[in-house]
Amino acid sequence: MSCEVCGGVPAGPVLLQSASSRILWWNHRKVNADLCGYCAERVYFDQQSRTLIQGWWGPLSALATIWFSIANFVRISEHRRFITTVENDGLQTSRPRAKITGNPVALVVSAIALFIIASLAVTVLNAPTPASESNPTSFNSTCWENTGGNSLKQVSCDSDSASYETYQVVSDPSLCADLYLEAGTQYACLQEKFG
Numbered sequence: 001m002s003c004e005v006c007g008g009v010p011a012g013p014v015l016l017q018s019a020s021s022r023i024l025w026w027n028h029r030k031v032n033a034d035l036c037g038y039c040a041e042r043v044y045f046d047q048q049s050r051t052l053i054q055g056w057w058g059p060l061s062a063l064a065t066i067w068f069s070i071a072n073f074v075r076i077s078e079h080r081r082f083i084t085t086v087e088n089d090g091l092q093t094s095r096p097r098a099k100i101t102g103n104p105v106a107l108v109v110s111a112i113a114l115f116i117i118a119s120l121a122v123t124v125l126n127a128p129t130p131a132s133e134s135n136p137t138s139f140n141s142t143c144w145e146n147t148g149g150n151s152l153k154q155v156s157c158d159s160d161s162a163s164y165e166t167y168q169v170v171s172d173p174s175l176c177a178d179l180y181l182e183a184g185t186q187y188a189c190l191q192e193k194f195g
Ligand SMILES: [Zn+2]
Pocket: 003, 004, 005, 006, 007, 008, 035, 036, 037, 038, 039, 040
């Protein structure tokens, strides 16, 4: 078996893939061939570099990037185990190894992409949850009397002493225009009651 690209021996089968993002879709390139050590290393370096630079920029493509970059590494490692030498001026010498660390652009771009993905994940996980039925709503439309200082006492809304009423229950007190009451884990906004 000789290399399908350069005719060198020994050669063996290897599958190396790349992903590159497009605006709505992504491109998948695949080399599935019998290659010698030189050509396999060159294709590995090219496919891995393209994937790590161009692959991150879409949701499907980013998943393919994670999968291909791991799969390519596993497959080139297998190929290295089977094809240990390369032909060099008619002599068999030990096989060179391409390292992706030889492409700093791929490493920097991947670090940036992973940082963005991690930031998005944190943003999604920390997104405020909408108020659900289980949240306390018993503070809605209640009336309160100012008993002096900072203390309030709940009173009937028909009472003449009712000076404040609640108008909404929110998760963040800064959403209240002015005063608020703690209502369980939430806050009830207060407004002055007229009449
Ligand atoms: Zn070759």
